Amino acid sequence: MPAHQLAPDIADDPGHSGHPGHSTRSAGPGDGDTAAVLEAERRHLAVSRAALRAMREHAQSLSSDAAGDWVSQQILQALLDQRVAALADHSGTPLFFGRLDRTGGDDLPGIIYVGRRHVHDERSRPLVIDWRAPVSRAFYQATPADPMGVELRRRFGYHGGDLTAYEDEPLTGGGVLAQSRILTEEIERPRSGPMRDIVATIQPDQDEIVRSELGGTVCVQGAPGTGKTAVGLHRAAYLLFTHREKLARSGVMIVGPNRAFLAYISSVLPALGEVKVDQTTVAGILGEYAAPEDPAAGTVKGDARMAPVLRRALWTHVVKPTEGLLFTKGVNRYRVADHEVREIVASLRGTTRYGPGRAALAQRLAHMVLVRMEQRGESPDDRVQDAVARSKPVKQLVDAVWPKLTPQQVLHRLFSDPAFLAAAAKDDLTADEQALLLWAKPAKSHRSAKWSAADGALMDELADLIERTPSLGHLVVDEAQDLSAMQLRALGRRCRTGSATVLGDLAQGTTPWSACSWTEVLTHLGFENGAVTELTLGFRVPREVLDYAARLLPDVAPGLAAPRSLRPGAGSLTVRRVPDLAASLPEAAREVLAREGSIGVIVPDASVAAVSASLAGLDHRVLGPDSVEEHRLLVVPASLAKGLEYDHVIVAEPADIVDAEPRGLARLYVVLTRAVTSLTVLHTRDLPPRLR
Known part of the structure; x- marks a missing residue:
């Protein structure tokens, strides 16, 4: 049923406006008006779902055969597949969660439904407006x-995919809105499995960020x-909607702390x-290097001083070249x-990246040879210059003066040769830091070397010095406070436009190089x-729990305001000293298993x-x-607890x-707020002093 056909049903509801604050309704015996409103809204939901199915079926019916060549057909088919996937209807997820009764003044209907995506009927009339x-x-x-x-805002309550209640918020005549019960219940609703989207519960300060x-x-x-991760994901979805064509070309990337976290958030964007x-x-960007390393050495490698x-x-x-070039034809x-060779090398050195500079040296040498040919009355063209640039004499000279290198070769020499490291370090690193x-026991070659995670960021820095790193359209970085300066530089290179969303909490910094300020990170x-x-106002963690962790x-972040x-x-909150942890844990787990929701038993790694x-x-x-x-x-x-949430935590x-x-206290702060x-x-041991 189109939105305009629903309006008379709602207008007959005497409780849908005129009440201050909120009016929450769910159908019950004898409540005819409420039941009628719910039935009308359910009809609109059914019609909207049918229209979404029709939109998806239409997308599935389209063929890539219309494209001229095979490559174009493959590109078009990929776009069609993405369109079909985007129109998937998740039966357990509400198609719309709100409604606005508007005063008009534009071409849109007076009543609009707000949902996860746009839905229209066969006449292209909007049934649901994208949030x-x-x-x-x-x-x-x-x-x-x-x-x-807007005259009235209506929120809908759902159980599974079934619309079960509504709540009206009149927005005319002044007054103050009461706390929304439906909003509160949705925020507090127990869950298991991956993170849900928060599109129905976004708060005004979160919406400004999105x-x-x-x-x-x-x-x-x-x-x-406070929902910072969800805000970052919804901002990515918003930007893709608003700047679809631009970001489709340049790409959007979400960077999280580990794969368990990515699995946890994996369903949010597809649901939108x-x-x-x-x-x-x-690690997925810089390389899955995992060789064990002294934390002190890793801290030095992560320092921004490593860049110079x-x-x-x-x-x-x-x-410096010591010989000229002799080319025979x-x-x-x-x-x-x-x-002349020295002048060419000097003009190129430091003005370009290493790889393009090496290629330019070969071309400049070839050009000088062509000048000599022209001086003798010959008429060489560009093909001759390219042939000279690829010739053995030119290649030998370039290899001797400007050798071809990989990041691994440079790093292997740096960590194996004390004199070379000292020359490169100059005054940037102390003798003790160089020793770290x-x-x-130096590896025989860069191929046999075992690289650490910190080495990955150094190799990425070198790779960018050799060849320019491609840039994205938008970058979302979560738990950014835990990244080293060199890791942050690597991410920044992938978003040279400066279009980024950086998320984190300085109080949850757990690495030796954790940031002390966001100015430093940026x-x-x-x-x-x-x-x-x-964002200091939380919606997910109960106050009693949050105050305890705060x-x-x-000790962990004295400059931050308490959440x-x-x-x-x-x-x-329950804090219990027990004589035997192994005996008490199963009992505590059984207690929470009797309740609804997910359960995380968070323990020391060992x-x-x-x-x-x-x-x-x-x-x-x-x-894992x-x-x-x-x-x-x-x-x-x-x-692994950072970024994850569970209804019940032990x-x-x-x-x-x-x-x-x-930084164990910071780790405990993270654990206590899940x-x-x-x-x-x-606990069997004494708690940290501030928790006693």
Whole structure:
């Protein structure tokens, strides 16, 4: 049923307007008006779902045969496949979640439904408006003080995919809106499996971030439970909707801390109709290097001072020519003097990247030979110049003066040769820092070397010095506070336009090189002009749990404001000292298994196997770095907990989590803020002082 046909049914509902604040309705015995409204809304939902199916069937019926050649057919077919995937209807997900009764003044219907994607009928009349469309902004931003042309906002409650309730918010006549019950219930709804989209619950301050312009960098300092990750994902979806053609060419990339995190967020963008977004980790970009390394050495390698060291190490390989060029063609000989070769090398060195400079040297030498040919009355063309540039004499001279190099070759020499490292380091690294970088037992060659994760960022820096790194249209970086300066530089190179969304929480920094300020992070990314926005109001973590975890803030991030939660969460926190952890964990797990929702048992990394053994009588899984499996009861290593959420969290032995790493208190802060409904802390050892 088109939207305009639904209006009379709603107008007959005496409770749909005129009440201050909210009016939440669900059908019950004797409630005829409410039942009639719900029935009308359900009819519109059914018609909208049918229209979406028709849109998808139409997309499936289109053929790529109309394209002229095979390549064009393949490109067109890929676009059609993406269109079909984007029109998928998820039966358990509401097609629309809100409705706006508008005062008019434009060509749009007076009543519009706001949902995850646009849906129209066979006459192209809108049945559902995409939440990203400009007119939908009022659903998130309108207030009685600024109704934005809206008389009434209606929110819908769902159970599974069935519409079960509605709630009206009159926006005319002044007054103050009460807290939305449907909104609160949706935020608090237990869940298992991957992250859901928050499109129905986006708050005004989150919406401002989501709809920020494409050209700039937005940096979000988000306390636990403020939805910063979801905001970043929805911003990517919004930009793809608003700048579809531009971003389709240049691409959008989501960078997360590990694969378990990517699996957790994997369903958000597809649920919003966006299926062509790359989601990866820093290791996925820089290389899956995993050789063990002294943290002190890794800290030096991650420092921004390594950038000039690497530049000098690469360009040191370009040497001063000592001989000229002799090119022979038949009986003719053509010479380029040694001083001319030196002038060419000097003019190229430092003005271009290493790889193009090497290619330019060959062409410049070839050009000088052509000049000699022309001086003898010959008429060589470009083909002759290319042939000379590829000739053996030119290649030999270029290889001697400007050798071909790979990042691995340069790095292998740097870590194997103390004199070479000292020359490249100059005053940027101390003698002690250079000693940390040198290999105790150097690998015989770069091919046999075992590289660490920190080495991956150094090789990427060198690779960009050799050949320019391609740039993306937009970059979303989550947990950015944990990245080293060299890793941040690598990501910044992939987004030279400065169009980026940077997400994180300084209080959750757990690496030895964790950032102390967002100015520092943005500088290393190359986005110095980025705007920093702070989200401190939480919706996911109960207040009782958040306040408990926030006791650690003076130690882990003294400059940050304490986060606040809208949800009181009385009774959500249990802290229990137990005599035997192995005996108490199964009992605690059974208690929360009796409730609805997902469960994460977060433990020190070294205790994962023991805890899993103690839970042998319960159906559970262990979360690994590459886990994509969904399961209701998971044993989670503390190092993998960042960015994840569970309805119920059991934390085992906080003191061991703190002792496991230098920034252990920050790790514990992360662990304690993963709970959406309840947190149970079990310990045999004394808790950290601020938690006692």
